Amino acid sequence: MADRSTVFESLRPVPEEVLDASELASRLDQASEPFVVRGLATDWPLVQAGTLGPDQAREYLKARARDRKFTVNVGMPGGGERLFYDEEMGMNFRTAQGPFDEIIDGIAANEGKPDAPTIYLASVDVGDYFQGLGEENRLPLGQRRPIESIWIGSRTRVAAHTDVPNNVAVCAIGRRRFTLFPPDQFANLYPGPIENTPAGRPISMVDFHRPDFMAHPRFAEAMGIGLVAELNPGDAIFVPSLWWHHVEGLSPFNVLVNYWWRDAPAFLGKPEDALNHAILAIRDLPPADKAIWRALFDFYVFDNGPRTVDHIPKGARGVLDPLTPDTAGQLRAFLLRSLSR
Template sequence: MAEADASIFAAMPAVIEREAGSPAALDALLRGARQPFVIRGLVADWPLVRAGLRSAGDARAYLLARARNVPFAVSIGAPGEDGRIFYDAAMAVNFRMARAPLADIFADMAAHEGKADAPTLYLASIDVPSHFDGVQDENPLDLGPREPLVSLWIGTPTRIAAHNDFPDNLACCVAGRRRFTLFAPEAFRGLYLGPIDNTPAGRAVSMVDFHSPDFAAHPRFADALAQAQVAELAPGDALFIPSMWWHHVEGLAPFNILLNYWWRDTPRFLGQPQDALNHAILAIRDLPDADKVIWRDMFEHYVFANPPETKDHIPAGARGVLDPLTPDTAGRLRAYLLRTLSR
């Protein structure tokens, strides 16, 4: 994979490093954290990390021995794309999706490893419990009361455009090297986000090519870069990415594995904010300006400020969803929305 202009990353401050010598210490670092941090060697004793340090082949063999007999989804990019998972000139994604046994995918990776004209092969967000037996138990990480989703990301050299995620994220480098370029949530205007209904992987991504930024086309990107942080992870290192932080991710080695944990501090029965944004675009964005002013005030009153006067004048027991949501009231609200959206 071609290397980016080194000056772009050299000018960035490194993500701060922390230490966590026990599960209690890690829990304390994660609790309420709103800034990213790196923990060197957090998972260095994992058997999968040790296998990867021996060789890419050993890491693949470790996973193959524990893979379930199910098809694995793989993104396949054409040679010459520099590992970039993105769009083509017509704004269609520049890769195709396939499903195959893991052994076949790994055989293709091994056959092309080190070749200049190799295709990009990328297994993204592979759910560990449903695809492997023993991997999670043999490579444990105590996250206390959190109930995370555990996923593997496996690939040849790749570049994943800057995007954000709603859950908190602890990303553990297992094999190869990863470079993360991070931006605070408010930096989105300088990242020039693409469409939200046509995305490479479900989240809007930056249209800026970090390896060759066009500052004439994207002048605000210079302001975003001035606030960026960078973290390069070796096997065993971990990076905490807070909810809604933008991150551009590069797999730098010929073969790379990342295992990550996603979790929410809010109840799972709550909805996804992105769904609310999509619905607001459908229902509000194209209204006359005078109407949008009214709805902006209503959103501020009921959603963002949510002062006591939204409900204190209503008798207790009759406030419905104006009271804090419960699994029952959230379920009723979701069912109501489904009925209204299907009309």
């Protein structure tokens, strides 16, 4: 087992850039790797409320919460802050619903207790669950129409995972640590199950605080490439699509606001759906058949060059031409009919 300080101290820092909010959208147009902007959102009212103390920050959020049930993850008392699997590969936390005020008061009541359960509101849609919060605290992202989410909780550790959308995350209250790895490091991070996950995405099975290099020897290679950033209130980080990120809330009370968007047209399908379908239809075929399908995928999907279509008259290529909303809809309808048989 490695000492946790050794793990994080061995990583390179995420590069930092000096930008103001008005420059962010154009910078993101050229961004393909992570970067941190210090103080990007220090003028947010939410951040300013947090500087007065966690109680003031909680009251600010309570005043804007809509009157509806919020979904919350609650760990076992004394179970630590890591949201992960239990010994039977179930979840080591339970999911409940309740009024926002009661959940927030529960976080406050447990602060400082040695056996306090982890309490975590994860990926809450800002517009659906709060009135005015998004309008008062927002980053200008140009023509992007992102999904805006808020994450609120006690000390937490969320295992390394990927998201398909790009992500700008703002540490609004408390402190956050992001540990990042490029997409090609997925095998060195030992991803777990696809369908049985804490939050819908496969997660790394490595405990970043106590990595077991006997069980996960390739993680040492990932550590040589990984990046780390500790964010203070108002700091922001850009996490590109499919970069692995391990996220920790380091303070007794933490709030993160993030913006997700895809650069691909909205009518395109989700790549993870194609992966699941390939597992269903191809993975367990005989090796010779899999080799043929690998070649077909290269021909139609990954190479997708002139040799794929030049021999077919223009106007007769169908979905082999670049997809449009109409042809994407036709393909989706065909797949739905096929899957329903």
